[in-house]
Amino acid sequence: MYRACIADDSEGGAVLGWKAGGHVLSVRQFDSASLKEIFAVSDRCFVPPSGPSRLAEGRLMAAIFYEPSTRTRLSFEAAMLRLGGGVISTENAAQMSSAAKGESLRDTMRIVAGYADLIVLRHHDQGSAQLAAEVADVPVLNAGDGPGEHPTQALLDAYTIQRWRGGLDGLHTVFMGDSLYGRTIHSLCLLLRLFPGQHYTFVAPPNAQPPRALLQELVAGGVRLTVTSDLVAAVRSADVLYVTRVQRERFADPSEYERAARCYRVGPEVLEALPPTGIILHPLPRVNELPEEVDTDPRAAYFQQARLGVPIRMALLGRALGVL
Amino acid sequence: MYRACIADDSEGGAVLGWKAGGHVLSVRQFDSASLKEIFAVSDRCFVPPSGPSRLAEGRLMAAIFYEPSTRTRLSFEAAMLRLGGGVISTENAAQMSSAAKGESLRDTMRIVAGYADLIVLRHHDQGSAQLAAEVADVPVLNAGDGPGEHPTQALLDAYTIQRWRGGLDGLHTVFMGDSLYGRTIHSLCLLLRLFPGQHYTFVAPPNAQPPRALLQELVAGGVRLTVTSDLVAAVRSADVLYVTRVQRERFADPSEYERAARCYRVGPEVLEALPPTGIILHPLPRVNELPEEVDTDPRAAYFQQARLGVPIRMALLGRALGVL
Amino acid sequence: MYRACIADDSEGGAVLGWKAGGHVLSVRQFDSASLKEIFAVSDRCFVPPSGPSRLAEGRLMAAIFYEPSTRTRLSFEAAMLRLGGGVISTENAAQMSSAAKGESLRDTMRIVAGYADLIVLRHHDQGSAQLAAEVADVPVLNAGDGPGEHPTQALLDAYTIQRWRGGLDGLHTVFMGDSLYGRTIHSLCLLLRLFPGQHYTFVAPPNAQPPRALLQELVAGGVRLTVTSDLVAAVRSADVLYVTRVQRERFADPSEYERAARCYRVGPEVLEALPPTGIILHPLPRVNELPEEVDTDPRAAYFQQARLGVPIRMALLGRALGVL
Numbered sequence: 001m002y003r004a005c006i007a008d009d010s011e012g013g014a015v016l017g018w019k020a021g022g023h024v025l026s027v028r029q030f031d032s033a034s035l036k037e038i039f040a041v042s043d044r045c046f047v048p049p050s051g052p053s054r055l056a057e058g059r060l061m062a063a064i065f066y067e068p069s070t071r072t073r074l075s076f077e078a079a080m081l082r083l084g085g086g087v088i089s090t091e092n093a094a095q096m097s098s099a100a101k102g103e104s105l106r107d108t109m110r111i112v113a114g115y116a117d118l119i120v121l122r123h124h125d126q127g128s129a130q131l132a133a134e135v136a137d138v139p140v141l142n143a144g145d146g147p148g149e150h151p152t153q154a155l156l157d158a159y160t161i162q163r164w165r166g167g168l169d170g171l172h173t174v175f176m177g178d179s180l181y182g183r184t185i186h187s188l189c190l191l192l193r194l195f196p197g198q199h200y201t202f203v204a205p206p207n208a209q210p211p212r213a214l215l216q217e218l219v220a221g222g223v224r225l226t227v228t229s230d231l232v233a234a235v236r237s238a239d240v241l242y243v244t245r246v247q248r249e250r251f252a253d254p255s256e257y258e259r260a261a262r263c264y265r266v267g268p269e270v271l272e273a274l275p276p277t278g279i280i281l282h283p284l285p286r287v288n289e290l291p292e293e294v295d296t297d298p299r300a301a302y303f304q305q306a307r308l309g310v311p312i313r314m315a316l317l318g319r320a321l322g323v324l
Numbered sequence: 325m326y327r328a329c330i331a332d333d334s335e336g337g338a339v340l341g342w343k344a345g346g347h348v349l350s351v352r353q354f355d356s357a358s359l360k361e362i363f364a365v366s367d368r369c370f371v372p373p374s375g376p377s378r379l380a381e382g383r384l385m386a387a388i389f390y391e392p393s394t395r396t397r398l399s400f401e402a403a404m405l406r407l408g409g410g411v412i413s414t415e416n417a418a419q420m421s422s423a424a425k426g427e428s429l430r431d432t433m434r435i436v437a438g439y440a441d442l443i444v445l446r447h448h449d450q451g452s453a454q455l456a457a458e459v460a461d462v463p464v465l466n467a468g469d470g471p472g473e474h475p476t477q478a479l480l481d482a483y484t485i486q487r488w489r490g491g492l493d494g495l496h497t498v499f500m501g502d503s504l505y506g507r508t509i510h511s512l513c514l515l516l517r518l519f520p521g522q523h524y525t526f527v528a529p530p531n532a533q534p535p536r537a538l539l540q541e542l543v544a545g546g547v548r549l550t551v552t553s554d555l556v557a558a559v560r561s562a563d564v565l566y567v568t569r570v571q572r573e574r575f576a577d578p579s580e581y582e583r584a585a586r587c588y589r590v591g592p593e594v595l596e597a598l599p600p601t602g603i604i605l606h607p608l609p610r611v612n613e614l615p616e617e618v619d620t621d622p623r624a625a626y627f628q629q630a631r632l633g634v635p636i637r638m639a640l641l642g643r644a645l646g647v648l
Numbered sequence: 649m650y651r652a653c654i655a656d657d658s659e660g661g662a663v664l665g666w667k668a669g670g671h672v673l674s675v676r677q678f679d680s681a682s683l684k685e686i687f688a689v690s691d692r693c694f695v696p697p698s699g700p701s702r703l704a705e706g707r708l709m710a711a712i713f714y715e716p717s718t719r720t721r722l723s724f725e726a727a728m729l730r731l732g733g734g735v736i737s738t739e740n741a742a743q744m745s746s747a748a749k750g751e752s753l754r755d756t757m758r759i760v761a762g763y764a765d766l767i768v769l770r771h772h773d774q775g776s777a778q779l780a781a782e783v784a785d786v787p788v789l790n791a792g793d794g795p796g797e798h799p800t801q802a803l804l805d806a807y808t809i810q811r812w813r814g815g816l817d818g819l820h821t822v823f824m825g826d827s828l829y830g831r832t833i834h835s836l837c838l839l840l841r842l843f844p845g846q847h848y849t850f851v852a853p854p855n856a857q858p859p860r861a862l863l864q865e866l867v868a869g870g871v872r873l874t875v876t877s878d879l880v881a882a883v884r885s886a887d888v889l890y891v892t893r894v895q896r897e898r899f900a901d902p903s904e905y906e907r908a909a910r911c912y913r914v915g916p917e918v919l920e921a922l923p924p925t926g927i928i929l930h931p932l933p934r935v936n937e938l939p940e941e942v943d944t945d946p947r948a949a950y951f952q953q954a955r956l957g958v959p960i961r962m963a964l965l966g967r968a969l970g971v972l
C-alpha cells in the first residue's frame with residue numbers, strides 16, 4: 001500500500017508529492033488540489049458518525065516521540081482511535097537511541113515499521129522525518145522535526161480558515177509574533193500561497209522579523225507582502241489574524257526574548273479594528289499575547305482550531321492507510 | 325449529552341447533583357439514591373460479560389494526569405476499555421502547562437475536550453476538577469485534586485462495603501490512621517453518613533486527629549462519633565476497619581511523620597478483637613500499618629477493594645457517556 | 649482459565665512446563681514439542697489476516713515496566729492489539745512501589761491482576777517474574793527480569809532461525825560478543841539445545857568468556873562446544889552468526905568495557921567467510937560490532953528478527969488467554 005513519492009528537485013532539495021499511502025513530511029508536498037482533497041476528507045471525518053468507525057480496525061499507528069508534545073500526540077492518537085485503529089506510543093523514544101544518534105533513528109524506524117502500519121514521528125532534529133521515511137517501509141507522518149516542519153499543524157490552520165471562511169482564495173492574513181523562528185507562521189505562509197490573491201502582513205518584534213529567504217520565496221510566488229509595526233492598522237483589512245507566542249527557547253539571550261515577547265498583544269483596540277468577518281487563530285499554547293478576554297469574542301477560532309486537528313489527522317491517517 | 329449540574333448552595337459552596345452525562349467532582353454530589361443507582365450499575369459491570377462489551381465503542385476517554393498515579397490511571401483505563409471504548413492518556417500533563425498555571429489548565433481542558441468524549445483529571449491543586457468542569461464541554465471525572473477530593477476512591481470503598489455486607493445502614497466503622505490529612509477517610513465519612521445509623525470511631529495518632537469542622541459536620545448529620553486511642557477496644561464492635569497509611573508527604577516535619585506512622589498497626593490482638601463479620605479495608609499502598617500476615621485472613625477485603633474500582637469506574641464512565 | 653504449572657525440582661529450583669493459560673517466565677519451561685507448537689501458532693499469526701482479528705476482544709493486557717524498555721513494550725502491545733485486545737501500560741511502575749520493594753511488587757501484582765487478564769512484567773530484579781507469578785491469579789509474561797531472563801527474546805531468536813532455515817536440528821551457531829553477561833546468548837543456548845546435533849562456537853572477548861556452569865550444562869546436554877578467538881575461521885561452517893553488543897552497564901570498570909567492546913566486529917572478511925546459507929542475527933540495538941554496510945547483505949536477518957517478535961508474542965499472549 002505504501003508508495004514513496006520523493007522526487008529530485010533541480011534546486012537540490014527534495015520535492016514531495018502527496019498520494020494515498022505516502023508520507024506526510026513537509027507542507028511543500030502539497031498543491032492546492034491535494035489540499036482541497038484532504039479538506040474534503042476531513043469534512044467527512046468532522047461529521048460525527050452515526051455509529052463507531054471501524055475503517056482502520058486491525059491497523060496500528062506507532063507514535064514515536066523523542067520529546068514530549070502531549071497535545072500533538074493526543075490529537076494524533078484520538079484521530080487513529082476515532083478511525084477504529086489501534087495505537088502504540090512512547091514519549092521516551094530518546095531512551096531507545098544509543099550514542100550514535102543518527103544511526104539509531106534509522107534502526108529504530110526500521111524496527112518500529114515492523115510493529116505498526118504507520119509511524120507518527122516527533123524528533124528534535126531537522127530532517128529526521130525525511131530520514132525516517134527513507135528507511136521505513138510504512139508511511140511516516142512528521143509530527144515536528146525540531147526547527148524543521150510540523151506540517152499537520154499548518155494543515156489544520158489552513159483547514160480552520162477554510163471552514164470558517166468557506167475558501168482560501170484572496171485572503172489578507174496578518175501574522176503576529178515571532179516571524180523569524182515561528183515554524184507555524186512559515187508553514188502556513190507556504191500553504192496559503194497555493195491559493196490565488198494572498199496578502200500577508202507581518203507584525204513582528206524588531207528582533208524577530210521574517211527571514212529574507214522566506215520573503216523572497218513568497219514574492220516569487222505572487223504573494224503581496226507588508227511588513228509593519230502597526231498592528232491596529234494591519235488588522236483593519238484582515239481576514240485572518242494569526243497570533244503566535246514568542247518561544248523562549250528560540251532565543252539564546254533572555255533579554256532578547258523579553259524584548260520580543262512584550263512587543264504585541266491582542267488588546268481591545270485590535271479587536272475593535274478587526275472586521276466582523278475576521279477570525280483570530282493561535283496554534284496554542286498562548287502566554288500573554290492573547291488575553292483570555294478574547295475567548296468570548298465570536299471571531300475567536302483558536303479552540304475550534306485545536307479541535308479541527310482531529311479530523312485533519314483522521315484524513316491524513318486514513319489516506320496513508322488507504323482506508324479513506 | 326453532557327449536562328452541567330452545578331447549583332448554588334446557600335452556604336456559599338457549590339452543591340452538585342449527579343446525573344447521567346454529568347461531572348464527578350466530589351462525594352458531596354451524591355445522595356443515597358444516586359449511590360444505590362451507581363452500585364446497581366456497578367453490579368452489572370462486575371459480572372463478567374458473556375462476550376466483549378461494545379457499549380462505549382467509538383468513544384474516547386482522555387486521562388490527563390498532572391502527576392503520576394499509576395494505579396488510578398490504570399484502573400480508569402481498564403474500565404473504559406472494558407466498556408469497549410478508547411483511551412488517550414498522559415502522565416506528563418504538567419509539561420503541557422506554561423508558566424501561568426491556572427490559565428493553562430483552563431486552556432488544556434478546553435483543548436482536550438475537543439479530542440475526547442470525557443476527561444479524567446488528576447491535578448495537584450485543590451479545585452482543579454471544578455475549574456476543569458467549568459470550561460470543558462464534556463464530563464470531567466475527578467481522579468484526585470491534591471488535598472481536595474478523590475471521589476471515585478470513596479465510591480469504591482463504599483461499594484466494597486456494600487458488596488461484602490449487603491448494605492450500608494447501621495454500620496460501625498473504625499478509621500485507623502491519619503485522620504487529619506487522610507483524604508480517603510474524610511471522603512468515606514461523607515459518603516457513609518448518607519445512610520442511617522452510622523457510628524464512626526477515629527483511632528488516629530495524637531498529631532493527626534480528625535479536623536474539628538469534619539466532626540461538627542458529621543455530628544450535625546446524625547453520625548455517632550468516638551475518638552479513642554484504644555484500637556483493640558474500638559474494633560470489638562466494628563463492622564468495618566478502614567486502615568490507612570500515614571502519608572509522609574503531608575508532614576512538613578519528618579519527626580512528626582515518624583511519630584504518626586508508628587502509632588498503630590493491625591497486629592494479632594486487633595485481628596482477634598475484630599468480629600468474624602467485620603471486614604478490613606485499605607486504599608493501598610500500605611506500609612507497616614497492615615502486615616502481609618493479614619492477607620490470608622478471610623476478613624481482608626483490600627485486594628478485592630482495589631478490583632472493585634474497575635466496575636465502579638465502568639459505571640461512572642458509562643453513565644457519564646450515557647451508555648449505561 | 650489460568651493454570652499454574654510450577655513443579656518442584658530435585659535440584660532445588662523450580663521447573664516449569666508451558667501450557668495454555670500458564671505463565672512465561674523462563675526458557676527452561678519449554679521442550680522441543682512446546683517450542684514447535686508455539687512456532688506453529690506464530691506462523692498463523694505471521695500471515696496477515698484477511699480482516700482484523702477479534703480473538704482477544706474484551707481482554708486486557710497490563711504492561712507493567714519498572715524500567716523503560718520501549719522496544720519490548722511496543723512489541724508486546726502491538727501483539728495484543730493485533731489480536732484485537734486492549735492494553736493498559738506504564739513505564740513508571742517504579743513510582744507505584746514504596747520503600748519496601750519486594751513487598752510492593754507483590755501488592756502491585758495482586759492489584760494489577762484485578763484490572764487485566766494478563767500481566768507483562770519488566771523488572772530490574774532477578775526472580776521478580778517468578779514472584780509475580782506466585783501472587784497474581786492471571787498469567788504473567790516475563791519481559792526481562794534484570795540479570796535474569798528475557799524468554800520472549802530467546803523465543804523470537806529461535807523462531808527467526810526456524811523461519812529462515814526451516815528447522816532447528818543440527819545447527820552450528822557462532823555466538824559473537826559478551827558471553828559472560830550476555831543474557832540473550834545464554835537463553836538462546838538453552839533453547840537450541842532442545843534440538844539434536846547442536847554445535848555452538850563462542851567468540852568472546854577474553855574478559856567476557858561464557859561462564860563455566862553454562863558450558864557444563866550444555867556439554868551435559870549433548871551440545872558440541874568450541875571456544876575460539878578466530879571469528880573468521882569460526883563462521884566458515886556457521887549456519888547462524890548471532891552477534892551481540894557488549895553492554896556497557898554490565899562492566900564495573902570502564903576500561904574493561906572498552907577492552908571487550910573493541911574485540912570483534914562483523915567486517916568484510918567475516919561476511920566473506922560466512923556461507924551463503926548462513927544468517928546473521930542481532931537482538932539490537934547495535935553499536936559498532938555490526939556496521940550498517942551489512943544491512944543490505946541477503947543474509948542479514950536482524951530487522952526481520954525484530955519483526956518476528958510480534959507473531960511470537962501474539963502466539964504467547966493468545967495461548968495464555970486461551971484464544972489461540
